[in-house]
Amino acid sequence: MNAPSFRNWKSVQDEVLRRIHAREWKPGELIPNEADLAEEFGCARSTVNRALRSLAESGLLDRRRKAGTRVAAQPVAKATLDIAVIRHEVEGRGSKYGYQLLTRELTVPPARVCGAMQTPASDALLHVRALHLADDAPYAVEDRWINIGVVPQAHDEDFATISANEWLLKYAPYTHGEIAFSAVQVAEDDADILGVAPQSAVFAIDRLTWDKDASVTKVRLLFTPGYQLRTSL
Amino acid sequence: MNAPSFRNWKSVQDEVLRRIHAREWKPGELIPNEADLAEEFGCARSTVNRALRSLAESGLLDRRRKAGTRVAAQPVAKATLDIAVIRHEVEGRGSKYGYQLLTRELTVPPARVCGAMQTPASDALLHVRALHLADDAPYAVEDRWINIGVVPQAHDEDFATISANEWLLKYAPYTHGEIAFSAVQVAEDDADILGVAPQSAVFAIDRLTWDKDASVTKVRLLFTPGYQLRTSL
Structure with missing residues (x-):
């Protein structure tokens, strides 16, 4: 709680990503709401929101206005390739x-x-x-x-x-x-x-x-x- | 100036990226400083900073504390692949x-x-x-x-x-x-x-x-x- 490493959205994103990959939060499962996560991470709710939005954009979370946020049933892994000269x-x-x-x-x-x-x-x-x-x-x-x-x-x-x-x-x-x-x-x-x-x-x-x-x-x-x-x- | 599309760091990043790719800012060239860019884009200097930091992380800009920010001499293109089931x-x-x-x-x-x-x-x-x-x-x-x-x-x-x-x-x-x-x-x-x-x-x-x-x-x-x-x- 209040760990300084959770002060920015990137570190919140990393922790959420870790839980998904570790299957602590399983595919298709509902995750805690933003307010609860903000409390757990000791950060602003807007920071959690930024992290979850980013993960939703990359297809790892499934966000529904009223039904809450779930881990995607079929998360897609992303690989980034460097195309150098x-x-x-x-x-x-x-x-x-x-x-x-x-x-x-x-x-x-x-x-x-x-x-x-x-x-x-x-x-x-x-x-x-x-x-x-x-x-x-x-x-x-x-x-x-x-x-x-x-x-x-x-x-x-x-x-x-x-x-x-x-x-x-x-x-x-x-x-x-x-x-x-x-x-x-x-x-x-x-x-x-x-x-x-x-x-x-x-x-x-x-x-x-x-x-x-x-x-x-x-x-x-x-x-x-x-x-x-x-x-x- | 003051275009609403430049209010967030992602849109600033997109515009900087466009200028790099269009070679308006050429490889190795010094780009305007953050204060000037913030004025041109009509946004906070911190927004410009966030965008430039992100582009530096991906290897497209080269930032030096006193020497300013240059377009990387050898920018590396990134390709993102979806690894699906x-x-x-x-x-x-x-x-x-x-x-x-x-x-x-x-x-x-x-x-x-x-x-x-x-x-x-x-x-x-x-x-x-x-x-x-x-x-x-x-x-x-x-x-x-x-x-x-x-x-x-x-x-x-x-x-x-x-x-x-x-x-x-x-x-x-x-x-x-x-x-x-x-x-x-x-x-x-x-x-x-x-x-x-x-x-x-x-x-x-x-x-x-x-x-x-x-x-x-x-x-x-x-x-x-x-x-x-x-x-x-």
């Missing part, structure tokens, strides 16, 4: 980063690309392919399309020494995006570049980013076998 | 969910399993294998070890009609965990169960959860080809 990811693992530009050309993309990017079918986009290395070994191959209508400065960048992955972070605006993770069987040309057998299972990250209504860039990253994306729960 | 994931896609228990046995696990779970090498754990289906087609195969020292009730559950994936969410406590995503070439037995060619590339989710110092469960889920884990940025 590849150079920093490699350096963060203690490896030496390397980069090789493979191709860079202004060209009209295939239908699946201009379809996803919602660019006119006849518009040329900048197509950049590059290899990222860790300790001189292939780490990931990047296949990227850049909408030069939105990022005209890309015209003047040859991507010979800086990857589009890193350059865009500095110069391209974006408002939102989509990311997808999957496993793919690598085609022969990418297999050659990655130095693995064709049809090897590789981890793929597909990303499409937007600046309001206009697509900025679409990229597929294929990682050498053994790559894992990890986080804590 | 497989039944809800399947039903959420509008498919009919199905479940088949494959094997359930109390057995001493191989070294890599008791090593990861930090259980004594001679302790038997509950090993459950099951198939999840979507519209009667294989969706994912679950291979799971349960520490019955921590979850003794699992002894009395036959997992014939409810998956361990769903049962544990209801009955097993946990304080923290680790999750990893990767691409694997599927071995012959799992390929048979999933109805795919051996060596196909499949998406793997490995999860290990803990209740304080004791491991609760270790699971590997292998999904049929074509599976994608998606989220927005």
